[in-house]
Amino acid sequence: MNEQPIIRFEKVTKQYQGDAAVLRDVSFTIERGRFYTLLGPSGCGKTTILRLIAGFTEPTSGNIYFNGRVINHIPANKRQVNTVFQDYALFPHLNVFENIAFGLRIKKLKRADIEAKVKEALRFVNLTGYESREIKEMSGGQRQRVAIARAIVNEPEIILLDEPLSALDLKLRTEMQYELRELQQRLGITFIFVTHDQEEALAMSDEIFVLSEGIIQQSGTPTDIYDEPINRFVADFIGESNIVAGKMTQDFLVEFGGRTFECVDRGLHPNEPIEIVIRPEDLEITAVQQGKLQVQVETQLFRGVHYEILCSDETGNKWLVHSTKKVVVGEAIGLTFETEAIHVMRFGESEEDFDRRLEAYS
Structure with a gap:
C-alpha cells in the first residue's frame, strides 16, 4: 500500500479581493522525502502555493491536506514546515549560533539541547566552527547555509525555499545547487x-x-518535462525549442516543412493540425543533399561549448541548431534528426489525456 502523500492540494483557488485569481482550481500531491520544484514566470502562482503550504495565507476555495488532515486554517507556527526566504531573513544583530537557535529558544528547549541541535545543523551545512561569526561577515553562500541550518534545526517535515539562489553569482549558484540537492538527500526531508x-x-x-497564469500546465520528472512537453508554453519555457506547425497525416507519420516524416506518435485524428517540437541539440548538420531538411544559415554565435546557428527552410520555418560544427552565414546546409527527436503536441490536450497517450505508446 502506498504511503499517504505529505501534502495534497484539492481544487485550490486563491483570489485576493478585486483581483483576478492567482491560483485556479489547482490539484496536486507531494510525496515524502522528495525534491519538488515550482517553476514558472513571475506572477504564475508558484510563490502563492508556497505561502499556502506555509500558512501565511488561506485558500479562497478548495482544501489543503497535510498528512491527510485539512490545514486550511491552521496557523503557520502550528505547521511542521520551515521556509528559507529569498533574502534569507536572518537577524543582523545576532551571530550565526543565535540565528539558528532562535526558534529553539522560543520553544524553551534546555541549553544543552539547543547547543547540540545547533552544532548538528551547522555540521549538515558545512559551517562547523562558524558559531560566533557575525552575519555581516558572511558571504552570500554562507548566509544561505545559515538560513537552511535555521530551517532544519526545528526538524520540520517540509522545507520551503523561495528562490534562495537568485541573489548569488552564477558560479556560486551552481555550487549551491549541488549542495542543496545533496543536503536534501542526506536529510530525507521534503x-x-x-x-x-x-x-x-x-x-x-x-x-x-x-505553472502559468495560476494553472499547473504540466508536472513530471525533469526528463519527462524536457523530452515530452505538453504544449507550446512548456516547450518554450523549458530549454530552447524549435516549434513549427504541422499535420498528423496518420499514425507514425507527420508532415511539416513541406515534407512527411516518420515519428513515434499515434492515436491522433487523420490530418489533425498539430505543433512539432525538435530540440536544437537533436538537429545534426549534414551536406545539403543528405539532409531531411534543406536550410540556409542566417546567423551563427559561438557559445563556448557549441555554436548556436539560426537557419530557415524553404517554407519559412526558423530552425535553431546547437552544434560543434562551424558553418558559414549564407550557405545552404542539410539538417537531419532521429525519428524519436520529433515530439508531437496536440492543441488543447489536458495533462491527463497527454499522459494516457504516452502510456499507450509503451
Missing part, C-alpha cells in the same frame, strides 16, 4: 523549491510543476 530558472529546476528536482 524540499519544495520555487524558481523561474529552468536550468535550476532541471538540475535539482525529482519532480517539476510548471
